[in-house]
Each structure stands twice: as C-alpha cells, then as structure tokens.
Amino acid sequence: MSRYEEAKRIYAGFGVDAEKALAAVSAIPISVHCWQGDDVVGFDSKEALSGGIQTTGNYPGKATTPEQLMADIDKAFSMMPGAKKLNLHACYAIFEDGEFADRDKIAPKHFKKWVDFANERGLGLDFNPTLFSHPMVKDNLTLSSPDETVRTFWIEHCKRCIEISDYFACATGKPCVMNIWIPDGFKDIPADRLGPRMRFAASLDEILKTPYDKEKVFITLESKVFGIGLEAYTVGSSEFTLGYAASRGITPLMDNGHYHPTEMVSDKISSLLCYHKRIALHVTRPMRWDSDHVVLFDAETMEIAKEIVRNDAIGRVFIATDYFDASINRISAWVTGVRSVRKALLFALLQPNRKMKKLQDNAQFSELMVLSERMKTAPFGDIWNEYLAREGLSDDYFGEIAAYEKDVLFKR
Numbered sequence: 001m002s003r004y005e006e007a008k009r010i011y012a013g014f015g016v017d018a019e020k021a022l023a024a025v026s027a028i029p030i031s032v033h034c035w036q037g038d039d040v041v042g043f044d045s046k047e048a049l050s051g052g053i054q055t056t057g058n059y060p061g062k063a064t065t066p067e068q069l070m071a072d073i074d075k076a077f078s079m080m081p082g083a084k085k086l087n088l089h090a091c092y093a094i095f096e097d098g099e100f101a102d103r104d105k106i107a108p109k110h111f112k113k114w115v116d117f118a119n120e121r122g123l124g125l126d127f128n129p130t131l132f133s134h135p136m137v138k139d140n141l142t143l144s145s146p147d148e149t150v151r152t153f154w155i156e157h158c159k160r161c162i163e164i165s166d167y168f169a170c171a172t173g174k175p176c177v178m179n180i181w182i183p184d185g186f187k188d189i190p191a192d193r194l195g196p197r198m199r200f201a202a203s204l205d206e207i208l209k210t211p212y213d214k215e216k217v218f219i220t221l222e223s224k225v226f227g228i229g230l231e232a233y234t235v236g237s238s239e240f241t242l243g244y245a246a247s248r249g250i251t252p253l254m255d256n257g258h259y260h261p262t263e264m265v266s267d268k269i270s271s272l273l274c275y276h277k278r279i280a281l282h283v284t285r286p287m288r289w290d291s292d293h294v295v296l297f298d299a300e301t302m303e304i305a306k307e308i309v310r311n312d313a314i315g316r317v318f319i320a321t322d323y324f325d326a327s328i329n330r331i332s333a334w335v336t337g338v339r340s341v342r343k344a345l346l347f348a349l350l351q352p353n354r355k356m357k358k359l360q361d362n363a364q365f366s367e368l369m370v371l372s373e374r375m376k377t378a379p380f381g382d383i384w385n386e387y388l389a390r391e392g393l394s395d396d397y398f399g400e401i402a403a404y405e406k407d408v409l410f411k412r
C-alpha cells in the first residue's frame, strides 16, 4: 500500500474522506500579492516605502521592472498549487514611452499589460489603491486629512481605482476585489480623534459614488491597530472599518497583523460571518508587531483555515496573502507563504469537523480535546505530498528556487 493509500485509510477511520478534501482544496482561490516580489516599491515613483509599513532586508535579485516582476510571478506561481488570483497595487501601473500619470489620473490603459498577463494565464486580478509612498501623503494623512486638496487627490485616486477594478473584472471575466487601506494616524496623543474619522467616512462615501458593477467588483475596507511612527492613533481602526462596512454594504477586511498580539483573527471570522455576506482576509505572520513575516503552517494560520472550512464559508471569504520579507530569496518567501495557506486549507478539510461540532454541542469536551490532539499527528504529510504530486509539484522545491536564483536573480 502506498503512503497515500495508508493515510487515506487512517483518515477514513476518523470519518474523513481524503479524496473529497483533495478535490476541494485546489478550487479555493488565493489572491497572491504582487508586492512580495519587489518589497512594495512598484513602478510609479521613486519614493521610499512609507505609511508605517516596512520591509527589512536587502537580499539580492529584487525585481525592478515590470518584465522582471512578471517573470518572477510566473516562476513563483508555477510552484504554488491550486487556484490563484494576482493582487496588484495601483503603484504597479506600467507607463510606456515616457508617459506618466499621477495617482489621481491613472487609467485602465496603464494596467493593460497586467490584464494581458492575466488573460494569457487565465488569472483573475484583484486591486488596491496605493495611499502611501507618495508626496501627497501629508503629515501621514490621506483620506482623513484636514487639507481638502489632499483629500480630493486621494478621493480621485480611489475613484480611478474603482474604474480600473471594473476594467479588470470585465477584461478578465472574473470578479475583482478592491481593497482600501489608508495609513492615516498620529504618532502621539491626538487632540481630536473624531474629526479625522468623520472626514475618512465622508471621503469613502464620495469614493463609493463612483459607478461600478456590484456583482463583479467587491470593495473591501481594511482596518489597522497602529503603524510605525503612528503608534498613538489609527484613523481606520477596527471599530471604524467594521461600522463603516456594515452601514454602507461593503466588505470588511481583516489582516491578522493588525490586532493586538493576543487578539486572534481566527476568532473574529465567525462574528463577521453573522453580519456580512462576504468577508476578506489578508493572511500574514505578525512577529511581535505587524512585521509581515512569511506565512507558515502555524497554529493561527491553521485555525483561520478551519474557521473558513468548518463554517461552510469557502465561497464567502476572499483570501489574500500580504507579507513582505526582503531578507531572504523573495521567490522562496512567496512560494512558502502561499503554500502554507493552501496547506492549512487542506488540513482544515481533513478534520472531522461535523463530529467535533457534535462533541461540543453534547458537552463532550474531554473527547473533543483528545480527538483534536489526535488529528494533529494524523498522517497529514502523506496527503499533502499526494496533493502536490497530483499537481506535478514536490515538497522539496528549494533546488528549483536556488537554480532560478543563480540563473536569473543574481544576474540582475
């Protein structure tokens, strides 16, 4: 008997159908962030990364042109099993023949190359306005600024982004998730906490007046607890964004790096599912702060995946990755992080979820604990390896990364 056959038999003993899990896992789309490839730099400005987020490290071989980034995306995607979308930021606009358009003037044509790239590969595209790393971010404020010219600039930017998202959805024939995140906040104790939030809400209301196809474009709003240099106050806090999203009928987005260290997004998913048709996630790995380390197959990633699977919410949760590690091979970082999310989803699909719920409802907590612990050491690795083999992949992918590094990255 092969290792897979044996593992399948063991899972069947727990009442779990491994074939069913394998059939389901690949179809779950993961929206892969393009910005792991170049440390969140993009192509539209020479400004340093700002907005209270930071990449650390200077590993050689970073992509610096659209061609390089596309080649790296191809390489990375070829090593990631399952359904994927490509998640772009507005700062990845591609200007040709010396043309330039500022963020308030960008248009679908500046993303045509990305649409061609996506269509040639059958990928859907997601999008993000870029409200950082730009001179119009004044005093760390954008959509909540007291300066009307600053607010107007960023409102226009977001409106352009909705038009581009609509274009993505139409041109690819696949829905586009557009996520709004602003860095706005203060380093020290503010004198007015309400004013910026009221201005942010008014700016969002203005942005949402832009016409778009609500069946194909899903606008999400991401919260945050604090950024570097913005420790005292964040305009787009969790309470603000949840209230805004619920009252305006848009989708809330939770990034698991954006909460206090003992708060768990895995525990928040079900609360949001009670009130929202859809929710969105940025899966990351915060290490002591919103450090955006590469996602691993760790306890919280597994718990997040379980919440999606066992609540029958696969079709209701937009799953995206969001991390940026510049200290190691960026392709390796990309592949390891996205594989970890997929691995966690497969693990979740392999749990006797119905049985465990029943044990909880019957207050059989001792048995539930014993079963949960047994599931941790069930032969998951054999099922994962079988999945990879069926996708033409292996769990030992470092050789391929090293070869690409030698042949491509280190020659840049």
Ligand code: RNT
Pocket: 035, 040, 053, 128, 181, 222, 224, 255, 282, 290, 322
């Ligand atoms: C920042 C947010 C945001 C960004 C990306 C680049 O803390 O997580 O999602 O990481 O937009």
Ligand code: ZN
Pocket: 222, 255, 282, 322
């Ligand atoms: Zn995020």
